[in-house]
Amino acid sequence: MIDLDDLDRGVLRLLARDGTLGAGEIGRRLGMSQPAAWRRVRRLEEAGVIAGRRVEVDRAALGFGVTVFLGVKLATRGRVSLEDFERAVVAIPEVQVVQHVLGLFDYRLRVVARDIVDFERVLRRRIMTLPGVGNVEANVLLTEELRPGPLG
Incomplete structure (x- = not known):
């Protein structure tokens, strides 16, 4: 530090x-x-405090007007299931962030879509067919405030 x-x-x-x-x-x-x-x-x-600089892309300007956070609970436990799920989920272009978390769900995903109909397609055809997927909970992003973090 x-x-x-x-x-x-x-x-x-x-x-x-x-x-x-x-x-x-x-x-x-x-x-x-x-x-x-x-x-x-x-x-x-x-010192590793600045880990990189990123370009912020306006998703709406590219036609992706809906962002959904998905909580995913895997149906089965085990190292192979986690690896299979992770390998498959990162291959889906609409999935922007994959977080392995502790709590009610095993994973939290940030998914972008053109609209709700497009999101339903991604959910049904891509996410629900992933290996080991059990329960899924969706939360649609309404607004987002970006904060620089705990800089005192």
């Missing part, structure tokens, strides 16, 4: 909101020079 000061937290907040910011802009916003900002970003990357 790395000790973070207020400037480190400021760098992280800025990059969490916009990963495309350069060191010059970060420095201007935080009142430090471009080289000083660059050194901070580099140190945070080397």
